Amino acid sequence: MNMKQKIEQGREYLLGTYSQVPVVFSSGEGCTLTDTEGKEYLDFVGGIAVNALGYGDKGLTKALNGVLDSGLLHCSNLYYNNQAIEAAKAICTLAGMDKVFFCNSGAEANEAALKLSRKFGHRSSPARTRVITMVDSFHGRTYGSVAATGQAKYHQNFDPLPQGFQYALFNDLGSVEALISEHTCAILVEPIQGEGGVVPATKAFLQGLRELCDKHDLLLIYDEVQCGMGRSGKPFAWQLYEVKPDVITLAKALAGGVPCGAMLTSERASDIFSPGDHASTFGGNALAMAGVCEMTHRLSETGLCNEVSEKGAYLRSKLGQLVTKYPDTCKAVRGFGLMNGMVLSTPPREVVEACFAKGLLVLSAGSDVLRFVPPLVISKDEIDVAVTIVDEVLATLN
Numbered sequence: 001m002n003m004k005q006k007i008e009q010g011r012e013y014l015l016g017t018y019s020q021v022p023v024v025f026s027s028g029e030g031c032t033l034t035d036t037e038g039k040e041y042l043d044f045v046g047g048i049a050v051n052a053l054g055y056g057d058k059g060l061t062k063a064l065n066g067v068l069d070s071g072l073l074h075c076s077n078l079y080y081n082n083q084a085i086e087a088a089k090a091i092c093t094l095a096g097m098d099k100v101f102f103c104n105s106g107a108e109a110n111e112a113a114l115k116l117s118r119k120f121g122h123r124s125s126p127a128r129t130r131v132i133t134m135v136d137s138f139h140g141r142t143y144g145s146v147a148a149t150g151q152a153k154y155h156q157n158f159d160p161l162p163q164g165f166q167y168a169l170f171n172d173l174g175s176v177e178a179l180i181s182e183h184t185c186a187i188l189v190e191p192i193q194g195e196g197g198v199v200p201a202t203k204a205f206l207q208g209l210r211e212l213c214d215k216h217d218l219l220l221i222y223d224e225v226q227c228g229m230g231r232s233g234k235p236f237a238w239q240l241y242e243v244k245p246d247v248i249t250l251a252k253a254l255a256g257g258v259p260c261g262a263m264l265t266s267e268r269a270s271d272i273f274s275p276g277d278h279a280s281t282f283g284g285n286a287l288a289m290a291g292v293c294e295m296t297h298r299l300s301e302t303g304l305c306n307e308v309s310e311k312g313a314y315l316r317s318k319l320g321q322l323v324t325k326y327p328d329t330c331k332a333v334r335g336f337g338l339m340n341g342m343v344l345s346t347p348p349r350e351v352v353e354a355c356f357a358k359g360l361l362v363l364s365a366g367s368d369v370l371r372f373v374p375p376l377v378i379s380k381d382e383i384d385v386a387v388t389i390v391d392e393v394l395a396t397l398n
C-alpha cells in the first residue's frame with residue numbers, strides 16, 4: 001500500500017477530529033522523521049513538545065525495554081510498583097514539590113487539579129467553588145479542562161459546560177484581583193501560554209498571583225503541561241520565574257513520549273485528597289513511569305537544561321534576524337528555552353505548509369504565531385537548517 005492509499009484508509013476509519021497533514025511517518029532518529037516513502041523531515045514540532053529526547057533515544061529505549069523484559073507492563077494502583085515509587089521521588093525532588101498523582105494526559109492532570117481546588121474550597125463555609133483562569137489559556141479538551149480554557153472557540157457547541165470558571169486577562173493582575181470573591185478557591189495559569197500564542201507571563205504577574213493567593217487563601221496552580229520538563233531552560237517554569245505554586249500539572253514530555261500526566265502538590269495541597277477521592281487506572285503505569293525516571297534523570301544530571309537555554313537563545317537570535325530582514329511579515333520573536341514563537345502579520349498556515357513541503361515541521365499557535373518546540377536535543381546545526389528553510393519560505397511571501 002503506498003502512502004496515498006494509507007492516508008485514504010486513515011481518512012476512512014479515523015474519526016475526523018484533526019485536519020491531518022497528508023503524510024504517514026514510519027520512523028524517526030534524533031530530530032528527523034521519515035515518511036513511508038523515505039522523505040525526511042526535520043522536526044521542530046516534536047509531537048507538540050512531547051518528544052523531548054527526539055526519536056530513538058538510547059537511554060529511553062533501554063529504560064522502556066527494561067520494563068517490557070520484566071513482564072510487568074502494568075499493575076493496578078491497588079498495589080505499588082517499583083517504577084512508580086522511583087518516578088514519584090525523582091519528579092518531586094526535581095520540582096521541589098511534596099507529592100505526585102500520576103495520570104495519562106494534560107487534560108486529566110488538570111481535571112485532578114480542578115477537583116483538588118474544589119475540595120480545598122469545600123473546607124470553607126460556605127464552600128468556595130470558583131476557579132479563575134486566563135483569557136487565551138489552554139488546559140485541554142475534557143469538560144473541566146475545556147471549561148477552564150479561556151477561549152470561546154473551544155466551548156462552542158459543547159454547552160452546558162461545567163460552571164464556576166471566570167476568565168481574567170493574562171499578565172493583568174488588576175483583572176485577576178477584580179474577579180476574586182468569597183467564592184474563589186484557586187487560580188490556574190500557564191506560566192508560558194502555549195496554544196494561545198507562546199506568551200510568557202511576566203515575573204511581576206506571577207509574583208502578584210502568589211501574593212493574591214496567599215492573601216485570600218487560594219491555591220495557585222501552574223499548568224506546565226507544555227512549558228514544563230526542561231522546555232523553558234529550567235526543569236520547571238516555576239524555577240525560571242522563582243515564584244512557586246501550590247500545584248503543578250504536567251504531561252506531554254513527562255515520560256519522553258509514553259502517555260503520562262501528573263499533578264504535583266506542595267505540602268499545603270498534599271492532604272486535600274483522601275483515598276477514594278480520585279483515581280486513574282493507568283496512572284503510575286510501569287512503562288510510563290520508566291519514561292518519567294529517564295526524563296527526570298536527563299533533566300537533573302546531564303546539563304540538558306543549560307543546553308536548552310543556550311540553544312533557545314541561539315534560535316531566538318537567528319529568528320530575530322528574520323524579523324529584521326522581513327519587517328512586513330515578521331513582527332517579533334518571543335519565548336524561553338526551546339519554546340518559541342515568531343509573530344507574523346499573515347496567518348501562519350501558509351508558512352507551515354511551505355516549510356512542510358521543504359522538509360521542515362513547524363506549527364502555529366494562536367492566530368498569528370509560528371511555533372518552534374523541537375526536541376530538547378536539537379543541535380545548533382539543525383537550528384541553522386530550520387531557520388534557512390523559514391528564511392527561504394518568507395522570501396517567497398515578500
Ligand SMILES: Cc1ncc(COP(=O)(O)O)c(C=O)c1O
Binds near residue numbers: 104108139195226
Ligand atoms: C498548557 C496545556 N495544558 C493542557 C493541555 C492538554 O494536554 P493533553 O492533550 O495531554 O490532554 C495542553 C495540550 O496542548 C497544553 O498545552
